[in-house]
Amino acid sequence: MQNEINIPIILDAVRKIGNSFLKDYKQNSIPQSMNELLKQLEDIDTLCLASLKEDLSLEFPNTPWHIGDEFDTDSQRNPSQEYEYWLCDAMDGAIQYLQQMPGWTINLVLIRGGKPFFSVIYDPLANEMFWAKEGEGAFMNGNALKLSFKTDLAIMLAVFEYGHQDKSNNNLNEKIGSTVSKLLDNFGIVRNYGPHGLQLAYVGAGRIDLFIQEDLDTYNWIAGLMIAREAGAEILTADGNPWKWGSESLLVAGKSITEKYLSIKS
Incomplete structure (x- = not known):
């Protein structure tokens, strides 16, 4: 299992689908029923996962994909038994997206050995790409992140x-x-x-x-x-x-x- 991964390819794949959603942002009517809401959420998941799978299949041909269903409480208690897999939150903040409000991102994590090895969060509205690799620090648009140092x-x-x-x-x-x-x-x-x-x-x-x-x-x-x-x-x-x-x-x-x-x- 390779420790080095092609980070630019991953970031580009996440940016591509995030910007695709940005083009359609506020273009559809806000869902007014549960059926409409569930259908639009399903469409977001389907489109996002298909795009990411296609763009990352050459670089990660044998890495399986899991959707992070936050409504499934039991599945969140333990990582998958697979050594390596993608865990995709197709759109974190999808409700805000459908309500035509800011506060939605594309999140993707590569899990290895039961813990996150690489993660990325892209905010298309702000054009901000956050990412981190195990043991190598965290970054936003190429700049190292720094914690707050407030004391009050x-x-x-x-x-x-x-x-x-x-x-x-x-x-x-x-x-x-x-x-x-x-x-x-x-x-x-x-x-x-x-x-x-x-x-x-x-x-x-x-x-x-x-x-x-x-x-x-x-x-x-x-x-x-x-x-x-x-x-x-x-x-x-x-x-x-x-x-x-x-x-x-x-x-x-x-x-x-x-x-x-x-x-x-x-």
């Missing part, structure tokens, strides 16, 4: 997210509410933006100071958490333990900021 919580931007798993019988709504209250009580700026992976890449870029989520959302996280990690961020669970595939919460920030957050009394 009053000027920090914290974001919270939530996934699609059932929250009716596991106290998740209460836990999420408690976490949001903790952020509001202690951080100067608190937001919920939408595309999970892009927000994690923004942690790596120093645009967001802290990201936290209180439920299982591996497929939405995996591309962005690798970029944040390679930029130097700590990847933890919400209670401060090391994050691993299948963990049911995520806390990402620079070490000094995670320490500040974890020291706050609930």
Whole structure:
């Protein structure tokens, strides 16, 4: 198995399909029924996957493809048994795209040995390409990413997210509410933006100071958490333990900021 990969080919493939979606952005009517919504989401997945498979088939002829279905809670608890495969979130933030709002990206991750080896997140609206390779750092449009170095919580931007798993019988709504209250009580700026992976890449870029989520959302996280990690961020669970595939919460920030957050009394 080759350690070196042709990064420009991967980036070009992701940029191509992202720019294709950009041409059609706001050109279709906003879905007004569940059937319309599901059909348009399916069309996005089909078009994105077909384009990426075609453009990467020569370079990776034997690498299988998996769709990261964030609605499938059980499948997110463990990586596939295959040594190498592509994990594709065809469009992170597809709801924003269909609602004609910013905040949608193309995310792609190469998994090796049960962990991300290479990941890319492309934001066509901003023309920003974030990517990272294991042990080699994280970049945006060719520039190395740098974490926030703020020390004052009053000027920090914290974001919270939530996934699609059932929250009716596991106290998740209460836990999420408690976490949001903790952020509001202690951080100067608190937001919920939408595309999970892009927000994690923004942690790596120093645009967001802290990201936290209180439920299982591996497929939405995996591309962005690798970029944040390679930029130097700590990847933890919400209670401060090391994050691993299948963990049911995520806390990402620079070490000094995670320490500040974890020291706050609930």
